Amino acid sequence: MDPLFLSRVQFAVTTAFHMLWPLLSIGLSFMMVILEIAWLKTRNEVYYRHERFWSKIFILTFGIGVASGLVLEFEFGTNWAGFSSVVGGFFGNILGFEGSMAFALESAFLAIFIFGWNKVSPRVHLVSTILVAFGASLSAWWIMDANSWMQTPTGVKIVNGSVSSINYLQAILNPFATISFWHIWVACIETTIFFVNGISAYYILKKQNAEFFLKIFKISVIIAIFATPVQVYLGDLSGKLVGQYQPATLAAIESHWNTNSVGTGATWHLIAIPDRKAETNSFIINAPIPGLMSFLDTGSFTGQVKGLKDFSAQDRGPIILPFYSLRLMVLIGFIMVFMMLWALWYWFKGNLKYENTSRHKWFWRIWYWGLPFGFIATELGWITREVGRQPWVIYGIMRTSEGISNLTAEQVMATLVAFILTYVVLFVIFIAFTRKILKTGPDLKSPLPDWTKETKKNA
C-alpha cells in the first residue's frame, strides 16, 4: 500500500468521524437558543428542564467535536503538504478565519453557557447561548467555504506552485459556497431533530417522562415542516450546480456514459453496474419516467447531460461509490419528509396527545429508528461530494496525487490504525455515556437558577 492511498483513507476516516459531532452540536446549539427564548418568554419550567437535559449531550458532543476537529487542521500539512504549500495563501486564510471569528467565539462563551447559570443575568446567559450557536454555524460556513473552493476554485491565481493573487470576493463566494453551506446547515438541523425525536420516541415507548418528551417531539416536528422539504430543494439545487461546474463528476454520479443527443432525454438509472473497460453499464434498472436524468440535472426533460465518454479516462473518478451514496442519501431525505408528514397527520388526528401515546406503537418505533437517519444521509452526501471530486483535490487544478506529503507507508499506516482504534473507542464512549444520561433521565427537581427566586420575591 502506498502513502497516497493510506493518506486518502486517513483523511476520509478522520473527516467522516469529525463530521458526526458538529452535525449534532450545531443543531443542538440552535435548539438551545429556541428553548431558552421559550423559557424566558413563557417562564414555563419545562423549556428550562429540556435545555439542561439536552445540553448534557451537547457538551459531550462538543468535546469530541473539538478533539477530532483539531486533527483536520493539522492533517492538511502532515499528509497533504503538496496541496497546502500551493494553496495555503488562500485556503489557510479561510481556516484561520474559522478559528478567529467562529471557533474562538463559540468555545469562549461555552463557559458561560455551561457554567454560568447561577453567575450571570438571564440576559447575559441568553446572549452567550446565542453566541455559541452563532459561532458554531459560522464555523460551518467557513469550513464549507474552504471545501467549496476545492470544488469550484474561482478567484485564486496560482503561479509557480504558490498563490500569486486573490480576488477574495470571487474566491469566498465561489459557485458552490452558498448552496453548500445551507445544505449542510439544514442537514445539521435535520439530523438533530431526528436525533432528538428518536430519543423522545424511546422515552415515550418506555412510558417514562412521556409528557415531557412529547413537548420536544412536537417542537421538532414543527422545525421539520420547514427543514425536510427545504433540504430536498437544496439537494436538487446542489445537483444542478454539480452538473454545471463539474460535468465529469455528475456523469460519474449518474453512471452516465453517452451524452444524450439533442432533442432526447437522458434516462435516470435507479441501479447500475458500470463497466469501465467496456465504457458502459453492464447492468441497469431504469426509472420508468423517460428523460428523468435530464430533468433532475438540468431542469428540462431533454436537457443535455454529458456522458463519461466525453472525458478522458484519466479525468474520470470512481463511479460506484458516488452513484449509490447519492441514491441512498436521496432515499433517506424523502423518508424524512414522509415521516414529518406522518407526524403532522397524527398530530391533526389527535394521536399526539399524551393520553394517546401508549397506542400507535409503530409510529413511535419508526421515529425511534429514525434517530441516526440524519447522520447517515449526511455522511452519504459527503462521500458523494468528496469521492465525486476525484481524481482532483482542487477540481481541474490539482490532482489528489499531487497534493501528497513526503511520507512513508509505515508512518501513515501507524497513525491510520491509531485513529481508527481511537475513534472506535470514542464512539463507544459516546454511546455508553449518552445511554447513561438517558437512563438517568431529565432532572426535573434541582432548583432553578437563582435569579428566578428574586424575581418571584419582587413580584
Add this chain to the structure above:
Amino acid sequence: MHEFLANLWFLILAFELGLYAILDGMDLGIGVWTLFDKDENRISTEITLIGPFWDANETWLVMAGGILFGAFPAVYAIGANALYIPIMILIFGLIFRAVAIEVRDHSKNKRLWDVIFGLGSLAAIFGQGFAIGGLFGGIKIGPHGFAGSPWDFLTPISFVLSFGFLFGYMMMGAAYVAMKTDGQIQRKNYSRTIASAILSTILTVTALISLHFLNLPEMKFWFSRPDEYILTVLYLFATFPIVMVILNAYKKKNDKLPYFWTLVLVVDAFVAGVVEIFPYIVPPNIKAVDVASPNESLIAMLIGIGIFIPIIIAYNMYIKKYFRGKVSKAGKYGEY
C-alpha cells in the same frame, strides 16, 4: 511593505503561540500533576478549575495553525510533513485530554479517566516540545519539499525543549492551582511550584552548558549571531523571576505572586526563543519574508484574523470575570 507584513505576521504568530503556551500550558501542567495525585477530590477540584476554559485556551493553537497555514503555507506544509510524528503525538494527547475531561464526571471509574487525562496532557506537552525542537534543529528541504527522515526531530535540543516545556507548564499549573484554592491543596501546590522551578533551573543550566560543549552543527546558528548578547541578558534576567517564584511560594503570603512570577519567567523564555530565530522562520536559512503569502493575502488576514485577536482577548477576559475567586470544594463538573 512585504517584508513588514511578513515580519508582522511572524510576530503575531509568535504572540498566539505564546498565549497558547501560557493559557493551555497551564492546563496541561495541571494535567501532569494529577498523575501524582491519588485523592479524587483534589483531582476533581483541579479539573473543575480548567473545565470552563480548556477549549477556549485550545483555540489559540487552532488559530496559530490557521495563521501558519495562511501566511507561511510552505512552512506549514513542510513543517507539518517533517514533524508528522510529534504533531500526531500532540493531537492524540489533546484528543484524550479533552475526552477525559468531558467523560470523567459521568463515569464511575474516575481513576481510569484521571490517568488518561494526565497521560494525554503529558503526550501533548512532549508533542509540542518535539515539534518545536524539530523545527529549531533544522529541517532538510529538497526540491519537492521535505527531504529528511520522519525521525529527524529526535535531537538533543528537542529533548531539552520538551523537558523545558514540561517543567515550565508544571510550574504554571501548580502556581495557578495555588492561587485558586486554599487549605491543604494550596500548600501542596506551593511545594509543587518550588519543585518545578528548581527542576527548570537545573535543566536550563545543564542544557546550556552541555549544548555549548557538544558543539552540534545546528547549534552554530545560535551562538554566532549578534543577538547572542540580547539572549544572554534575557537568560540572566530569567534568574530573577525564578528566585521570586521560589521565594513567594515558600513564604505563602500572597497567593497571586508565585503565579505572576511564573508568567514573567515564561514570557521571558518565550521572548528569548523568538529573538533566537527572528527573522528566520525555519532556521538556519529560511526567513519569514522568503516564504510569506502575497501581500493581499497577508492584508486579508489582518482583517479576518488580526483585528479579531484583541476582540477575542477582550471577551475572554470578560468571561473570566465571572469565574473569579477560589474554588474551595470539589464541585461537580458543571458547577464551578
